[in-house]
Amino acid sequence: MTSSPSQMTPLVVVIGGGTGMGRDIALDQVSLGRDVLIAGRREGPLTETQRSAADPEKVLTVVADASTATACRVRQPDPARPVRRPRCGDDVVPAGPRPSRA
DSSP: OOOOGGGOOOEEEEETTTSHHHHHHHHHHHHTTOEEEEEESOHHHHHHHHHHSSSGGGEEEEEEEOSSTTTOEEEOSOTTSOOOOOOOSTTOOOSSSOOOOO
16 A cells, blocks of 8 residues: 555655754754654764654664765664665765766
């Protein structure tokens, strides 16, 4: 059974959600009642952000390196707690200027 768009809960994805502005954005979105997926290279800051959220159950953490499309690697640190794996590839683009395709 599939859900219609009106029945789906929006998922906010924040790359770099463990520290700085990413953390602030993630915590703000959770306080607004949204489900949030935070990704970052270090598990510790992601876990701390999740614990700090108004509703930690609304936060899904993914340890990943999204600095470049080819370096996007998703690790599953705890096999007992499966994570949804985001698709990594050409659709993952780092912030800033796009590299030229020469």
